[in-house]
Amino acid sequence: MDDLFATPSAINPGERSALEISNGLTAGREKVLELLGQKPEGLQWETLWPAILDACVVTYNQIGDCVRKLRETAQIEVPDWTSSAIKRPRDDYIILPAR
Numbered sequence: 001m002d003d004l005f006a007t008p009s010a011i012n013p014g015e016r017s018a019l020e021i022s023n024g025l026t027a028g029r030e031k032v033l034e035l036l037g038q039k040p041e042g043l044q045w046e047t048l049w050p051a052i053l054d055a056c057v058v059t060y061n062q063i064g065d066c067v068r069k070l071r072e073t074a075q076i077e078v079p080d081w082t083s084s085a086i087k088r089p090r091d092d093y094i095i096l097p098a099r
Helices: 013-039 045-055 060-072
Strands: 094-097
Touching: 013 045, 013 060, 013 094, 045 060, 045 094
Parallel strands: none
Antiparallel strands: none
């Protein structure tokens, strides 16, 4: 109970930001898999990414990179994504849960 009346110590904003970003990336990845689990027919990327950005502390580029990694590890499928030169999904791509 002594800490209730103690002088609060300053929180390093960099530590808090790094933690929020790390948690956001994890939450974003889980949200992608959760939303796809609810839609076996898949979701169009232009529908999926705004839902992730609304729910998680993550950037568009970060969630695009996350989807690329999920695809590379066969946790999701993106049939139209045939070129390795494309680094992030395009808005018209359908993202499917792994089968």
